Amino acid sequence: MKLATLCYVIDKKNNSTLMIYRNKKQNDYHExxxxxxxxxxxxxxxxxxxxxxxxxxxxxxxxKSLKMKGFITFPLFDGKDDWYVFLFTADEYDGELIDSPEGHLEWIPNNEL
Incomplete structure (x- = not known):
């Protein structure tokens, strides 16, 4: 069993959500x-x-703060283990986006998600 989190960071002002396109890590199951x-x-x-x-x-x-929205289970998600994932949203944050080591970050308009 693997425990993990998944969070959707929301920009309320621009009605968009930060998403990551996974394209940088070697052997990334989510590539x-x-x-x-x-x-x-x-x-x-x-x-x-x-x-x-x-x-x-x-x-x-x-x-700055998270809101827990639920809990998701993915049986044999990676072909080996069950994943138990805590699902959050966040709309209060500080800082500037970095060049992520995991992939391309982009604010996607919510009406396009």
């Missing part, structure tokens, strides 16, 4: 796909701590 930000838990992390850390690592944004 070639658009997704929200997030990833696997590190030892001792809470779901919120994991989401905040992953968003900062992947985007450079510092999240």
């Amino acid at each position: 070639g796909k658009w997704n929200g930000l997030g990833g696997k838990f590190e030892q001792g992390e809470s779901p919120e701590e994991c989401a905040i850390r992953e968003i900062e690592e992947e985007s450079g944004l510092k999240i």
